[in-house]
Amino acid sequence: MIAHEYCRPLLPDEGRVIRLFVRTISTHEVHPETKVNLFQFCIPPDPDHGVLIRNIIIQVADDIFAVFFSTGFHRLLLWNWKEGFLITDSRFPGHTLPDGAWDFSFISSRAYIITSTEDGGFIQINTFDSEEGCRPIQIATLCLPDLQDNVRVNFLCTHTGPFATFSSNIPFTTSPNSRLHVLTIQYIGYHHNSHTRYCVFVQNYTFLSYVAYYNAGHTPANLYVPWQQWGPQCTRFFAGHVPFTWLRYVQGQRVVCPQAPDTSTRTLQVLDFNIHPSCSRQATSSLGAMRTVYTEPSRLPTDHIFKSQVISTLPYSATTRAVFEHYSAFMIDEERVVGLKVS
Numbered sequence: 001m002i003a004h005e006y007c008r009p010l011l012p013d014e015g016r017v018i019r020l021f022v023r024t025i026s027t028h029e030v031h032p033e034t035k036v037n038l039f040q041f042c043i044p045p046d047p048d049h050g051v052l053i054r055n056i057i058i059q060v061a062d063d064i065f066a067v068f069f070s071t072g073f074h075r076l077l078l079w080n081w082k083e084g085f086l087i088t089d090s091r092f093p094g095h096t097l098p099d100g101a102w103d104f105s106f107i108s109s110r111a112y113i114i115t116s117t118e119d120g121g122f123i124q125i126n127t128f129d130s131e132e133g134c135r136p137i138q139i140a141t142l143c144l145p146d147l148q149d150n151v152r153v154n155f156l157c158t159h160t161g162p163f164a165t166f167s168s169n170i171p172f173t174t175s176p177n178s179r180l181h182v183l184t185i186q187y188i189g190y191h192h193n194s195h196t197r198y199c200v201f202v203q204n205y206t207f208l209s210y211v212a213y214y215n216a217g218h219t220p221a222n223l224y225v226p227w228q229q230w231g232p233q234c235t236r237f238f239a240g241h242v243p244f245t246w247l248r249y250v251q252g253q254r255v256v257c258p259q260a261p262d263t264s265t266r267t268l269q270v271l272d273f274n275i276h277p278s279c280s281r282q283a284t285s286s287l288g289a290m291r292t293v294y295t296e297p298s299r300l301p302t303d304h305i306f307k308s309q310v311i312s313t314l315p316y317s318a319t320t321r322a323v324f325e326h327y328s329a330f331m332i333d334e335e336r337v338v339g340l341k342v343s
Contacts, residue, residue, distance in 0.1 A: 036084030
């Protein structure tokens, strides 16, 4: 467990110090595998934003933990928490994030993605070595569909399930490489349209395949990949409002969807992207849940947003059942779905 603490500076010009502690969840004591209990970094004062932290995210992948936060601009720091050294800080020369950087996610313990709202939106894949001061290597840039004039990306969020530590008490568990990333996009422009939000589903192994190509010497660094060369085959691109207010709605290759607002029929829907070619198209369980498999392409119209029709083909199944109650959000793990109510 990585716990963080904000520390107010004594003087306004000194900036702000953030302290992070590595502890076990069971005892809240210092983690036995770390050589350093306390990690800290400073946020220098900004002329416009001061030392205000708008949001901060901590992610852990094996022996690496990341801090990604915004103070008016985004910043990323990676540490090896077991050995106790800083790997990279995007404030270092040559370690900077791409323009328009918006969100961050690990794809392995030695690779990650950064989403950007620039140039119609893209996903940058980076790798790094666990060495002090290591400069990340930009492997590839995966572009999103081309946009019409006067349309831009307002935000581009990404979410996936946590990197779980192997437990001998569980006979089966999701492979760390077999994961799903959910990208939430909002487009804004001069044309008013109800479908300005979109959801894109991408398998983790799609990102890892570019790392493997680079490591094998098949592709150069900083590979530029247009949407048509990867998106139609490797994603599902859906239109509509997707209010994932709470996190942990992804586990492995399953996504639990929020309930549709203002509907009389209360349903629970889970999308599963772990599809075997021989599975039946439609089935009903003893609990009344309906499962339907989708393998035909999805086709999105230009809708005053895209330059051309957006086609995506990643197969998936949708399991739906009635729940007879309204929930503010859902969370999912290996075995259960948790409904949340907020008053």
